[in-house]
Amino acid sequence: MKPPPFRYHAPRTLEEALDVLAADPSAKVLAGGQSLVPLLNMRLAAPSALVDINRVAGLDVLRVRDDGVRAGALARHARVERSAEAGAVQPLLRLALRHVAHPVIRNRGTVVGSLAHADPAAELPAVLALLGGTVEVASAAGRRTVRADAFFRGPLEPALEPGDLAVSAFFPALPPRTGAAFAETSRRHGDYALAGVAATVALDGDLRVTSARAAYLGVAATPLVLDLTGAAGPAGDWAAASAHVLERVEPEADIHASADYRRHLTGVLTARVLRAAAARALRDLRKAEGC
Numbered sequence: 022m023k024p025p026p027f028r029y030h031a032p033r034t035l036e037e038a039l040d041v042l043a044a045d046p047s048a049k050v051l052a053g054g055q056s057l058v059p060l061l062n063m064r065l066a067a068p069s070a071l072v073d074i075n076r077v078a079g080l081d082v083l084r085v086r087d088d089g090v091r092a093g094a095l096a097r098h099a100r101v102e103r104s105a106e107a108g109a110v111q112p113l114l115r116l117a118l119r120h121v122a123h124p125v126i127r128n129r130g131t132v133v134g135s136l137a138h139a140d141p142a143a144e145l146p147a148v149l150a151l152l153g154g155t156v157e158v159a160s161a162a163g164r165r166t167v168r169a170d171a172f173f174r175g176p177l178e179p180a181l182e183p184g185d186l187a188v189s190a191f192f193p194a195l196p197p198r199t200g201a202a203f204a205e206t207s208r209r210h211g212d213y214a215l216a217g218v219a220a221t222v223a224l225d226g227d228l229r230v231t232s233a234r235a236a237y238l239g240v241a242a243t244p245l246v247l248d249l250t251g252a253a254g255p256a257g258d259w260a261a262a263s264a265h266v267l268e269r270v271e272p273e274a275d276i277h278a279s280a281d282y283r284r285h286l287t288g289v290l291t292a293r294v295l296r297a298a299a300a301r302a303l304r305d306l307r308k309a310e311g312c
Contacts (some may be wrong), residue, residue: 022063022064024058024064027067027068027069027070028048028069029073030048030070030073031073031075032072032076032077033077033078034077035080035186035188038050039161041070043160043161045069046183047068048069048070048071049066049070049072050071050074050137050187051071051072051074052094052133053129053130053134054129055122055130055134056135056138074094074095075095077095079093080093080095080188080189081093081095082189083096083107085104085107087194089111089154089194090107090110090114090191091189091192092132092189092190093133093188093189094131094133094134094186094187095131096132097129097131097132098118098121098128098132098135099127099128101114101115101118101132102115110194110195111192111193112301113152113192113201114148114192117144117145117148118145120214121135121143122211126211132190133188133190136187137179137187138177138179139172139175139176139178139243140177141173141239141242141243141244142213142238142239143213143238144217146238147218148219150173150236150243150244151219151220151234151246152169152192152193153169154168154169154190154191154192155190155191156179156180156187156191157188157189157190158180158188159185159188160182160186173243173244174243175242176242198223198224198225198226199222199224199232199302200221200222200224200299200301200304200305201219201301202220202294202297202298202301203217203219203294204217204218204293205217205218205238205239206286213239215239215277215286216240216283216287217239217290218236218238218290218291219238220235220236220291220294220295221235222257222295222299224299224303229255229256230254230257230299231250231255232248233248233250233252233262233299234248234249237270237287239272241270241271241272247265247266247269252265252266257296259292259299260292262295263288264288266288266291267284267287267288270283270284272284272287
């Protein structure tokens with residue numbers, strides 16, 4: 022199929038891009054295009070114009086600091102996935118990005134574009150929500166920073182108003198003595214997940230669990246974040262944490278899986294991912310102590 026007619030803009034500066042978006046509220050931003058182009062071709066989206074930001078200088082930033090990783094609007098999935106520096110500061114990025122579609126898609130798709138698409142079955146929205154990250158949004162009126170818990174309003178509904186452009190996203194670093202893990206189940210590798218979990222587990226000096234948190238994809242209208250510290254307890258009772266989750270998730274059925282199957286997957290993945298995150302925290306703690 023072919024997309025509906027649209028005007029095409031290829032601005033060279035951010036200011037020019039924002040001016041075009043301000044003048045045409047129904048325009049769409051084109052970065053990687055891995056979600057937008059299929060929607061256009063299936064006539065599920067019909068914007069009046071596309072604003073191609075690929076020539077805008079400065080949007081391909083990938084800045085890694087001790088406090089976290091900032092990815093610009095043109096930072097490709099593959100680049101972030103392969104960055105050893107980004108993986109060291111925030112390992113959940115690499116762990117999750119390995120599950121995003123296929124390499125050819127990751128070579129073109131962008132981290133910020135995935136967040137702006139706000140698909141509840143996508144990996145990166147769950148990661149950003151779990152970490153308490155932020156998205157920086159620019160418009161002709163100025164800039165603002167939106168927290169992850171406010172950015173995802175609903176399925177395919179980010180907190181972006183007409184004229185807005187998501188210019189970067191910030192993924193905070195893991196706290197000390199904290200491990201992370203990610204897992205999902207899909208019908209085929211590269212398909213959208215039937216259910217997925219990202220988790221972090223923190224330990225104290227006596228190897229007791231001080232924090233256990235998980236974010237879920239594919240089971241709610243937006244990324245679902247749950248604090249499982251109390252359910253797991255200091256000893257890390259992952260079965261109890263899994264049971265706690267099963268009482269709180271209410272996935273919906275669709276042509277790919279029943280609600281009961283998605284709930285079952287959520288419980289299985291919760292225990293698996295929490296256990297893996299705790300093991301990574303223990304490994305890193307012992308490595309730091311020279312054991």
